[in-house]
Amino acid sequence: MTPCLARGTLPDILQNFRVLRRVTILLAKMLRLIVAVGLLLPLAVIVTLAGQAKTKKQTATADAAAGKKLFEEHCALCHGIDGRGGRGPSLNRVHLTHAADDEALKGVIMDGIAPNMPQGWYFDDDDVANLVAFVRSLSKVRPDPIPGDVARGASVYVKSGCSGCHILDGAGTGYGPDLTAIGERRRASFLQQVISKPPAALPEDFLLVKATTPAGETVQGIRVNEDSFTIQIKDPSGRYHSFRKDELTELKKLRGETPMPSFEGILSATEIQDLVAYLASQRGKP
Amino acid sequence: MKIIFGTLLSAVFSVAALGQVPFERIVNADKEPGNWMTYSRDLSGHRFSPLKEITTENVGNLKVQWAFQFPNDASETSPLVVDEVMYITGPNWAAALDVHTGRRLWSWNRAIPKDYHSIGFGLVSRGPTVLDDKLYVATMDCYLVALDLKSGAEIWSSKVGDYKLGYSMTVAPLAIDGKIVVGVSGGEAGIRGFLDAYDAKTGKRAWRFWTIPGPGEPGNETWDGDSWKTGGAPTWVTGAYDPELKLVYWGVGNPGPDWDGEVRKGDNLYSCSFVALEAETGKLRWYFQFTPHDTHDWDAAHTPVLFNAKIDGRERKLIASANRNAFYYVLDRETGEFIAGQPYAKETWASGLDPKGKPIKLPDSDPKEKGTLVWPNMNGATVWFSQSYSPETGLFYVAVREIGSRYFKRESRYKPGTLFVAGGEDELPPDDVWGEIRALEATTGDTKWIFKLQSPPWAGVLSTAGGLVFSGSDEGNFYALDARTGKALWDFQTGGTIAANPISFTVNGKQRIAISANRVLYVFGF
Numbered sequence: 041m042t043p044c045l046a047r048g049t050l051p052d053i054l055q056n057f058r059v060l061r062r063v064t065i066l067l068a069k070m071l072r073l074i075v076a077v078g079l080l081l082p083l084a085v086i087v088t089l090a091g092q093a094k095t096k097k098q099t100a101t102a103d104a105a106a107g108k109k110l111f112e113e114h115c116a117l118c119h120g121i122d123g124r125g126g127r128g129p130s131l132n133r134v135h136l137t138h139a140a141d142d143e144a145l146k147g148v149i150m151d152g153i154a155p156n157m158p159q160g161w162y163f164d165d166d167d168v169a170n171l172v173a174f175v176r177s178l179s180k181v182r183p184d185p186i187p188g189d190v191a192r193g194a195s196v197y198v199k200s201g202c203s204g205c206h207i208l209d210g211a212g213t214g215y216g217p218d219l220t221a222i223g224e225r226r227r228a229s230f231l232q233q234v235i236s237k238p239p240a241a242l243p244e245d246f247l248l249v250k251a252t253t254p255a256g257e258t259v260q261g262i263r264v265n266e267d268s269f270t271i272q273i274k275d276p277s278g279r280y281h282s283f284r285k286d287e288l289t290e291l292k293k294l295r296g297e298t299p300m301p302s303f304e305g306i307l308s309a310t311e312i313q314d315l316v317a318y319l320a321s322q323r324g325k326p
Numbered sequence: 327m328k329i330i331f332g333t334l335l336s337a338v339f340s341v342a343a344l345g346q347v348p349f350e351r352i353v354n355a356d357k358e359p360g361n362w363m364t365y366s367r368d369l370s371g372h373r374f375s376p377l378k379e380i381t382t383e384n385v386g387n388l389k390v391q392w393a394f395q396f397p398n399d400a401s402e403t404s405p406l407v408v409d410e411v412m413y414i415t416g417p418n419w420a421a422a423l424d425v426h427t428g429r430r431l432w433s434w435n436r437a438i439p440k441d442y443h444s445i446g447f448g449l450v451s452r453g454p455t456v457l458d459d460k461l462y463v464a465t466m467d468c469y470l471v472a473l474d475l476k477s478g479a480e481i482w483s484s485k486v487g488d489y490k491l492g493y494s495m496t497v498a499p500l501a502i503d504g505k506i507v508v509g510v511s512g513g514e515a516g517i518r519g520f521l522d523a524y525d526a527k528t529g530k531r532a533w534r535f536w537t538i539p540g541p542g543e544p545g546n547e548t549w550d551g552d553s554w555k556t557g558g559a560p561t562w563v564t565g566a567y568d569p570e571l572k573l574v575y576w577g578v579g580n581p582g583p584d585w586d587g588e589v590r591k592g593d594n595l596y597s598c599s600f601v602a603l604e605a606e607t608g609k610l611r612w613y614f615q616f617t618p619h620d621t622h623d624w625d626a627a628h629t630p631v632l633f634n635a636k637i638d639g640r641e642r643k644l645i646a647s648a649n650r651n652a653f654y655y656v657l658d659r660e661t662g663e664f665i666a667g668q669p670y671a672k673e674t675w676a677s678g679l680d681p682k683g684k685p686i687k688l689p690d691s692d693p694k695e696k697g698t699l700v701w702p703n704m705n706g707a708t709v710w711f712s713q714s715y716s717p718e719t720g721l722f723y724v725a726v727r728e729i730g731s732r733y734f735k736r737e738s739r740y741k742p743g744t745l746f747v748a749g750g751e752d753e754l755p756p757d758d759v760w761g762e763i764r765a766l767e768a769t770t771g772d773t774k775w776i777f778k779l780q781s782p783p784w785a786g787v788l789s790t791a792g793g794l795v796f797s798g799s800d801e802g803n804f805y806a807l808d809a810r811t812g813k814a815l816w817d818f819q820t821g822g823t824i825a826a827n828p829i830s831f832t833v834n835g836k837q838r839i840a841i842s843a844n845r846v847l848y849v850f851g852f
Contacts, residue, residue, distance in 0.1 A: 109736075109737075112750060113736055113737065113738055113745070114744075116734070116749070116751075117446060117514070117747055117750050120750065120751070120752045120753070121697070121732075121734045121749075121750040121752050122752065126750075126751065126752070126753050156400075156448050156449075158443050158444055158445060158745075159443055161441075161443065162741065162743075162744050244756065244757075245755070245756055245757070247757060265801075266780055266801075267780050267799060267802065267803050267819070268761075268778070268780045268799050268801065268803050268805070269805070269814070269817045269819075270819075295757070
């Protein structure tokens with residue numbers, strides 16, 4: 041095969057093609073409409089109604105299992121067999137960069153994203169709807185029973201000092217992940233696990249590091265970036281540090297560790313449930 | 327001052343105006359090390375520069391001299407420099423730049439048809455080739471185009487393959503004596519691969535070598551049923567040429583569908599092989615298959631490296647390559663005979679090579695429904711980007727991808743012009759994988775030194791007579807290592823992923839190093 045990071049064509053020209061293609065499609069649609077209205081009105085009405093019914097039916101019955109099969113055949117090459125990403129980005133996220141909603145996702149599947157993602161011109165409407173259903177299913181947070189109390193959970197959040205490391209609704213310190221829409225991204229059972237046993241739930245690319253300079257200064261924090269020669273670290277105060285790795289006395293990679301403390305034993309089981317309920321209710325702003 | 331500069335410029339342009347490149351100039355590339363006249367600088371695929379102004383002592387002072395912004399991102403172009411004019415390409419695009427300033431002298435483009443689809447790769451072009459008074463460019467929609475070297479005007483174009491069937495071209499063509507050799511992409515689209523040569527003057531096809539033999543031809547029996555018709559075996563990375571033996575050496579890509587070998591039982595010749603073809607006729611002289619019946623997408627997508635060395639006391643003409651399957655190979659380039667080989671990266675699919683160089687496959691390494699963890703991953707332990715041989719150190723330098731993945735097998739139906747791969751992979755997490763530059767003893771493959779990289783790289787290697795090795799990282803570092811020890815001596819953050827091969831040339835006699843990083847071409851020097 042021909043792998044490549046491969047972005048790279050004449051985006052303007054392609055863009056023009058896309059516009060041209062849309063204009064052509066639009067003109068063709070208009071022409072069809074004129075013909076239908078002028079010559080075949082009754083038939084057109086029937087066809088249009090049937091079409092609408094079919095579209096509605098498709099939307100209602102989009103088949104994620106069929107979409108999975110297509111995904112594995114056509115998309116897994118770049119997005120990974122389960123959508124966790126590879127040469128292409130991961131798709132198991134609520135917010136897809138190029139697809140704000142299902143219609144946009146359909147557009148992306150059909151038109152591709154120049155120059156890297158090919159067009160899915162050979163998919164029919166059912167295929168696309170099924171693919172959308174499958175891709176969306178990758179990020180769906182299955183509802184867990186949430187026995188806790190949201191209002192009480194809000195007080196637990198404040199009392200436990202969560203805002204010392206997290207931002208929620210614009211308030212707090214941005215050391216740990218932003219929790220503003222955490223309820224969209226994470227299931228309640230996952231949140232419960234993070235609060236009780238944080239190291240068991242670390243994301244794949246998360247790394248806590250400890251750097252020691254020749255002067256004996258140590259900086260422990262979250263790795264923000266690392267290349268073959270340098271590393272950038274964010275410390276608990278939110279301050280960034282940038283080091284050349286060959287100038288450090290020691291660079292410890294604390295795999296499996298996290299600055300997030302366990303609240304097991306600090307909070308009661310009910311308090312943890314309430315906190316989970318509060319976090320699960322955080323769906324972000326529209 | 328202006329007058330002096332103007333005079334200098336006009337002198338340069340008048341040289342450029344006469345700048346024809348007869349084949350002898352390319353054969354004798356070592357006589358003019360300030361130019362870079364073919365993909366790997368020499369026809370032997372060394373990507374070695376005899377220039378030595380930049381050394382292990384002074385490389386730390388390298389500074390950007392100029393930068394050029396491509397109209398496309400993720401450039402993979404390997405520029406040419408002829409008589410102080412630089413030639414670069416992008417997808418369906420080419421340009422000539424003034425090497426003093428990076429300013430554009432001319433550019434050419436050909437619209438990509440709206441129904442063109444790249445299948446299994448991105449829109450890239452890995453560089454042009456030059457011969458006599460023409461620059462040759464391979465296009466995404468599968469045309470070979472000859473341009474006037476001085477003006478960029480199109481002289482001729484020849485259709486190489488049908489893009490509607492998934493044929494495409496990302497390769498830098500290779501100019502040999504009177505012919506332009508060009509290969510195709512499409513190993514994920516169920517093409518039947520081939521390698522073509524065109525008359526450099528007229529664009530008329532001189533020969534075609536089908537990389538999958540047809541019925542009745544030797545090798546066709548290595549394909550089950552009709553699977554040869556859609557078996558892939560593309561030729562998407564530039565080859566090498568021996569002007570004395572008059573043999574073209576070229577790497578052949580993966581069989582298709584990639585991950586389901588059940589539907590194409592047999593060795594699947596000449597996929598995953600090097601082929602040696604007679605330059606005059608395209609007739610097969612010999613082949614060597616690295617990975618028989620590949621099910622991991624391990625194309626032999628590498629520029630072969632030709633060198634001579636003593637083996638058991640006898641001077642031999644050799645061809646070597648670090649293959650995508652994680653083994654390094656040394657063969658006799660007159661006969662294809664296997665001489666030496668061993669792994670140069672972590673691999674979990676073969677216990678070694680037998681005396682003929684055939685891999686001894688481990689059980690359970692084929693992709694399965696539930697996934698099979700194998701090292702290396704589908705992009706291989708190295709891939710299309712350049713390997714380098716330094717005649718000064720006798721070392722072979724390769725950018726290594728230390729990465730495994732879980733391979734999955736799925737159903738796939740052939741539909742012309744669409745993806746035909748039958749599965750996929752899941753890569754291991756980023757902190758479980760890494761990259762390296764490795765220096766190997768060229769005749770044995772023994773590792774001499776390793777320089778570790780943060781992640782598996784996507785950039786080629788250049789070695790120089792200044793005792794340096796240059797390469798790039800996925801995170802944007804462009805860097806120089808000591809060719810003898812692997813010690814890092816200089817690095818520069820380009821700000822973009824580097825997925826291209828470096829070159830070296832001179833401007834007014836001063837050594838320069840060039841590399842593309844995402845959408846910027848950087849030129850370094852003092």
